[in-house]
Amino acid sequence: MTAPPASDPMFSIVILTLNEEQNLPATLASIRDCDDIVVLDSGSTDRTHQIARAAGARVVVNRFENFGQQRNFAHTDIPFHHDWVFHLDADEQFTPELFAECVRLSSENPPALDGFFVAPRMIFRDRWIPRCTDFPAYQARFAHAKRFRFIQTGHGQREAPDMRLGKIQANYLHNLSAQSESELLDKHLRYARQEAAAFLARATDPAPLNRRIRSADPLIRRRALKELSHHFPARGFLRFLYQYIARRGFLDGAPGFAYCRIMAKYEHWVSQEIHRQRRARAST
Template sequence: MISVVILTLNEEGNLPRCLASLSQCDDIVVLDSGSTDRTADIAREHGARVFTNRFENFAQQRNFAHEKIPFRHPWLLHLDADEQMTPELWGECCEIAQKDLGPPGGTASATRRPPPDSPAIYDGYYVAPRMIFRGRWIPHCTDYPSYQARLVHAARFRFIQVGHGQREAPGLRIGTLRASYLHDLSAAPEPHWLAKHRRYAAGEVATHLAQRRSAPPPRLRDLLSRDRLTRRRTLQRFAFHLPFRPQLRFVYQYILRRGFLDGLPGLRYCRLLMHYERFIVEALREAKAKR
C-alpha cells in the first residue's frame, strides 16, 4: 500500500471528489495551509489525518510533508484537491510499493535503497495527469503526457521550487509510470483560475530573473533533446525572449499541438492560456521597471 498527501487551502468544493477516489487508501493525509472553510472537517469526515503548515511555495510544502509527517508507508503519492486517483494508477503505485525492499509497514525514516536488480530502483516516479476541462479530456492543448514527479519515496525524495511549481531535486533517480491521474482544470470558476494564474505568473518571472543571474543561458540544441522534460523547460526559458508571446502560445497550443481536436473546451482553454501569457508579460515588464 501507499500513503497519499493532499495539499489544500479552502478546498471544500473540490476535496470530496478527491477523497472519494481514494477509497482503497488506508493512509490519507491532508496538509492544509490555513483554510477558513470546511476543508479540514470534510477531510476528517472521510477518515483523513489533517496537518497544518504555513504555505511558502509548493516545494517547501511538499518537503515539509516528507520531513515532519509520520506516514504509514514509505511510498507517498502527492495529489492536489482538484485531482483524482484512477484505478489504473492505484494499481501501478501499489505494484511499485510491493516490489520495494524497504522495511514493511515502514515510515518516512526508511532509507535503504533496493539493489540494482530490483524493479524498485528509483527514488520517485513521473506521472502524467489527464487534464479535464468542462467535462472533457483535452490532451492536445495540454501537451499530454506532461509528466510531474508525484509518486515518491518520502525519505529519499526532495523537491525544489521552479516558477510557481516544483520539480525533483538534482541527482535523484526518476522512473515513469504508465497510468495517469485526473486533474479538473475547470473545478473552480474562471475568475478564480485567472487570479491564481496571475500569481503563478509572478512566480515564473521571479524564477526567470534568478536563472538569468545564476544559470547558464538555454541552449538551442536542448530544444531537440530526446528528453521531453528538457525540451519543455528549454522552450519555457526561450519564450521569455519572444515577442507576441500570448498570440504565439495560442498558435502553438491550438494549431501546432492540434488543440482544435479538443473541441470547444480546447478552444476555451487555449484562450485562457493566452491570458496567462499576458500576465507573464505584464509581470516581467513590472519587474524590469523596478530594477
C-alpha cells in the same frame, strides 16, 4: 541472484489544501482504498478539516511558503505509514489504473529509483483536453519519502537535480471544471507574477540551454523550450498558435478553445510582469 524481499504493498497519499471544501470530497472518494491519507493544509477557514477527518484522513497544518517547501515538509515532518507517497492536489483524482500501479510499485520498492513521473489528464468543462495541454506532460508525484526532495520552480515545483526517476503510464485526473473561468484567470495572474520572478532570478547560460533544447528526453526539451520562450515577443499569441494550431487543440472542441485562450492570457501576463519587475529592479 536472489531478488530483494517485497516491501509494504500499500502507499500513502498527501493532499495539499487551502479552503477546498468544494473539491475535496471527489478527491477523497477516488482514494477511499488507501489506508494512509494526510491532508496537508495551509490554514483553511472553511470545512476542509471536517471533510478530511470524516473520510478518515489525518490533518496536518503548515504555513505555506511555496509548493516545493510544502511538499518537502511532508517528507521530513509527517510520519507516513508507508515508504512511498503520492502527492495529490485537492482538484485531482486517482484512477483505478493508477492506484493499482502505485500498489505494484510500492510492493517492488525499486531501490534504484527515488520517485516516478506521472502525467495528468486535464479535464476542463467536463471534457479531457489532451492536445492543448501537451499530454503527456509528466510531473514528479510518486516519491520515496526518505529519499526524494523537491525544488521550487516558477509557481510550482519539480524534482531536485539528483533524483532518479521512472515513469508511470497510468494517469491521474486534474479537474479544472470545478473552477469558474474568472477563478482560473485570477489563479493564473498570481502564477504569472511568480513565473516572472523566477525567470528573472535565474542566470541562464545559453550553451546548456541549447543542449537541452536538442535533448532526446521530451521532458528536458519541453522545460528548455519554456525557458527559451521567455525571450520571445508576443508570447501570448505564440502560445495560442502553438496549443490551438500546432498541437491541434482545435480538436478538443469548445473547451479546448477556451483553455487555449486562458493560457494565452497567462503568457501575456508573464511578459508584462517580467517587464514590470525589471523596471522595478532598475529603479532601486
